Amino acid sequence: MEIGIIGSGPIGRTLAGHLMALGNHVSIANSRxxxxxxxxxxxxxxTAATVEQASRARDVVIIAIPEKAVPQLPLGFLxxxxxxxxxxxxxxPSRDGRISEIDGGLAESAWVARVLGRPVVKAFNNIVAPSLATRAVQAGSPGRICLAVAGDEIPAKEIILRLIDAIGFDAIDAGTLAESWRQQPGAPAYCRDLGTEGLKAALADANPALIDTYRAQADEVARPYFA
Structure with missing residues (x-):
């Protein structure tokens, strides 16, 4: 496939390596x-590219940047x-500033979809970069980590589910974009190396009444990294 990655941090860089190893044509871009x-x-x-070039990738465009940078993307291309x-x-919030729509209850990726003016799939966010880089294994291997994929368009999700499996992880359909708060920072499924059944249980255990608490706790833990 032809895949563009916007963002060259740990997640973007790691995905570029995995996807190239599968024989895809991958371009990667950042704001610099x-x-x-x-x-x-x-x-x-x-291939090092501009953000506009990565946005034109034919099959998949992966956005791996802080939320505060999303409005600066080339929205017309996307x-x-x-x-x-x-x-x-x-x-x-300690990195991105306050985003009122998300604070008001809109799921993070639903906000991204609103800013971009198009559907998106939420994926690759509930795993830490070192695990994404080092724990990919063949299907059926003991201890294979599972990733959650949320979105409103089933064909789009199926493409990403297959891509995750090819990279070396199990993947499950985690529901609609509105339900993707279950894999947001601080929720039970977030940044944990879980198998398929463990991830399903963690997603189910997430409590909508605790979304603000989850976020506040995760933000407090992450704050020193953003200083």
């Missing part, structure tokens, strides 16, 4: 431009693309 990505391109084999757009982001 292709010249800043020479090391990432050498490490992963992906609205027009027929590619599946994947949001890997997480909302941390």
């Amino acid at each position: 431009g292709p010249a800043s990505l020479a090391g990432v391109a050498t490490e992963t084999g992906a 609205v027009a693309t027929s590619a599946v757009v994947v949001d890997t982001g997480n909302y941390y």
Whole structure:
């Protein structure tokens, strides 16, 4: 497939390496431009690109940037693309500032979809980057980690479910984008290396009455990393 990745942090860089290893054509971009990505391109084999170029990828566009940067994306390209757009982001107020719609109850990726003006799939956010980088194994292997995939378009989710399996992880359909709060920061499924049944149980255990508490606790833990 032709895949564009916007964001060259740990998640974006790791996904570039995995996806290149599968034989895909991968471009990776960040806000600093292709010249800043020479090391990432050498490490992963992906093509350093502009954000606009990565946004034009034919099959999948993966957004791996802080929520505060989403409104600065080239919205025209993303609205027009027929590619599946994947949001890997997480909302941390101490990094992103307060986003009133999310604070008011809108799921993070539902907010991203609203900003972009198009559907998105939520994936790759409930795993820490070191696990994504090192714990991929063949299907059927003991201890295979499972990832949650949420979204409103079943064909788009199926593409990402298959992609995750090919990378080396189990994956489950975690419901609609509105339900993706179950894999947001602080929720029981967030940043835990769980198998399929464990992830299903963690998603089910999430309490909607505790969304603000989950977020506040996760933000407090992450705050030192954003200082």
